[in-house]
Amino acid sequence: MALDINRPLIERTWVLPRIRQLLPIAEKYDARQPIAFATEAIGDFSLALIKTGARFRPILSVRNERFNRLAIFLRRLYPEFFAGVFKPIEPADFIDEELITKRFELAAESKRKKSEKSRSIRGRELRLTPDDDSWIGETNVGAHFDLFRRSVISLGRYVQKSVADDEKTGKTLLLLK
Numbered sequence: 001m002a003l004d005i006n007r008p009l010i011e012r013t014w015v016l017p018r019i020r021q022l023l024p025i026a027e028k029y030d031a032r033q034p035i036a037f038a039t040e041a042i043g044d045f046s047l048a049l050i051k052t053g054a055r056f057r058p059i060l061s062v063r064n065e066r067f068n069r070l071a072i073f074l075r076r077l078y079p080e081f082f083a084g085v086f087k088p089i090e091p092a093d094f095i096d097e098e099l100i101t102k103r104f105e106l107a108a109e110s111k112r113k114k115s116e117k118s119r120s121i122r123g124r125e126l127r128l129t130p131d132d133d134s135w136i137g138e139t140n141v142g143a144h145f146d147l148f149r150r151s152v153i154s155l156g157r158y159v160q161k162s163v164a165d166d167e168k169t170g171k172t173l174l175l176l177k
Contacts (some may be wrong), residue, residue: 044064046061
């Protein structure tokens with residue numbers, strides 16, 4: 001509602017400064033780097049195997065969110081830019097159980113051999129790092145991150161242009177108290 005009442009003011013004072021922080025991150029990466037982008041733009045991601053019925057299912061979760069849930073607010077303010085980005089990831093989109101089990105085993109070996117602190121497994125949870133870009137990028141989960149990245153770029157360009165146009169036309173900006 002606030003955006004409908006005073007779009008130029010909100011875009012200039014709240015949206016633009018935040019999108020200017022996120023836009024360089026989105027432009028720095030491409031479709032082959034879903035976890036590198038998502039880690040820097042959204043937060044730290046991990047995969048866990050959760051038992052659902054008779055099967056284990058890999059679940060993606062996020063910790064240490066950056067930008068204080070900016071993505072959720074942007075989606076609400078500009079739903080046309082994020083169409084399909086936040087739709088639930090369907091069961092078919094999840095990573096194959098055998099593949100994730102193999103990744104857990106590889107990470108455990110790597111941790112034992114190198115004592116890597118950046119690579120951790122807590123129980124059956126695998127913290128994802130940019131080293132996982134190649135195999136995550138081949139899944140639909142990687143495609144969701146890339147769709148979000150492209151949406152941020154489109155929105156960033158739109159907001160920058162909108163604010164510049166409003167400044168040129170001298171649109172009256174109402175201050176809300």
